[in-house]
Amino acid sequence: MVHPVFNIHLILSSNSSKLSFVSIFLFGIGLWATPPSTPQLEEIVQTATIAYIADDDGLDAIYFQQGAQSQVVFRCETENQIILTPQVGASGNSISFVVDGGNNQRAIHLMGPIIRESGHWIARDSILTVVRGGAWPITTSDSSLYLAMPSQQNIEIKKATDIYRLHGGEFVRLSQNEGMTKHIWPVIDPAEKRLLFRKIPIVDGTLDQEGQAVSIILNLETYTTEAHFVDQNVFLDQWTADGLIMYSYNWNAETRTRVYALYDPANRTSIEIYRGVSRQAKLSGDGGFLASIRPVPEGSAQFDVIVTQLETGKEFNFTQTSSQSESLIGWIEFAD
Numbered sequence: 001m002v003h004p005v006f007n008i009h010l011i012l013s014s015n016s017s018k019l020s021f022v023s024i025f026l027f028g029i030g031l032w033a034t035p036p037s038t039p040q041l042e043e044i045v046q047t048a049t050i051a052y053i054a055d056d057d058g059l060d061a062i063y064f065q066q067g068a069q070s071q072v073v074f075r076c077e078t079e080n081q082i083i084l085t086p087q088v089g090a091s092g093n094s095i096s097f098v099v100d101g102g103n104n105q106r107a108i109h110l111m112g113p114i115i116r117e118s119g120h121w122i123a124r125d126s127i128l129t130v131v132r133g134g135a136w137p138i139t140t141s142d143s144s145l146y147l148a149m150p151s152q153q154n155i156e157i158k159k160a161t162d163i164y165r166l167h168g169g170e171f172v173r174l175s176q177n178e179g180m181t182k183h184i185w186p187v188i189d190p191a192e193k194r195l196l197f198r199k200i201p202i203v204d205g206t207l208d209q210e211g212q213a214v215s216i217i218l219n220l221e222t223y224t225t226e227a228h229f230v231d232q233n234v235f236l237d238q239w240t241a242d243g244l245i246m247y248s249y250n251w252n253a254e255t256r257t258r259v260y261a262l263y264d265p266a267n268r269t270s271i272e273i274y275r276g277v278s279r280q281a282k283l284s285g286d287g288g289f290l291a292s293i294r295p296v297p298e299g300s301a302q303f304d305v306i307v308t309q310l311e312t313g314k315e316f317n318f319t320q321t322s323s324q325s326e327s328l329i330g331w332i333e334f335a336d
Helices: 041-047
Strands: 006-012 020-026 049-056 059-066 069-075 082-088 095-100 105-111 115-117 120-122 125-132 135-139 145-149 162-167 170-173 181-188 194-203 214-219 225-228 235-239 245-252 257-264 269-277 280-283 289-295 303-309 315-317 325-332
Touching: 041 303, 041 315, 049 069, 049 082, 049 303, 059 082, 059 325, 069 105, 069 120, 082 135, 082 325, 095 135, 095 325, 105 135, 105 145, 125 145, 135 181, 145 181, 162 181, 181 235, 194 235, 235 280, 245 269, 245 280, 257 280, 269 289, 280 325, 289 325
Parallel strands: none
Antiparallel strands: 006 020, 006 269, 049 059, 049 325, 059 069, 082 095, 095 105, 105 125, 115 120, 135 145, 145 162, 162 170, 181 194, 194 214, 214 225, 235 245, 245 257, 257 269, 280 289, 289 303, 303 315
16 A cells, blocks of 8 residues: 655745745645545445546457446447547546547547446547547537647648647647647646646657756636746646646656646645556546556556545555556546
8 A cells, every 4th residue: 555645845936937846744644634525435436437448359448437337438440549648528527539540640539428327328429520640639618629739731840749729620729839849738727718738849859858848827818828847847647626737757767656746836836645656647526536557466567547545545446357457537527
């Protein structure tokens, strides 16, 4: 069992282009006090629905699981197709994802709204558009689609990508890479008024992960921008219902240990909520539980979805399946 470590980072900035961290380690449960209404681990693993990608008879597929019941809700048509960069919508009851069929042709899918009837999940799947090289699609309540993709006129320009919005059948570019950066991992805030993405330099046609990377918050009403996580190699995991950004970074590559933290963009402070062996994680809607993809047993090539109660550190193997959970999508909310 890995217990969460609560580590508050006061992110100080005397220079707008640089961020420094002062870490204060706090011990004890009082910092992360679970409200009385928050369910316990035993309840959440029986009632919550988590979506993930796994193999189904040789084909990439999206699974929904609640308790011991799992169901394939989407399956690729051929072995050449793969599911990429799925994201749960801000409402929690839809999933947007990419199906790559080869030859750099990518179909952008929207599955939802997701409902549950008579013990089964039902979700309509539709193809919103087909692009070359697009990834990380996310949809909003006004039927807009945001994604990262290269110029469709000249896709080979140093593999640079921008953030685009598709609405009413028309693409509008929201960021400008100037052929020198790659704009990736777009995430929408729950109010759908701001978009967060990662800006990574391109050197000699390849990504420079150690270069002047920065995360950008784009105001979708005023189109003004703010820089965050300057010169820090972080992964943007999720924008929570509380307005906090969950991010992670590699703590120990040899042991595959990652640190997950919540960042408040308003005051530029963060709190570490979990540290352990993991390659991907998503926070529950109430913020009390973390679902992560982890090798089971440790060090093996078999990966399962593990749910951790952050207050207590208790854990539960959610999937417990011989079919490897390849990628975690997130927690699903739906109306019965």
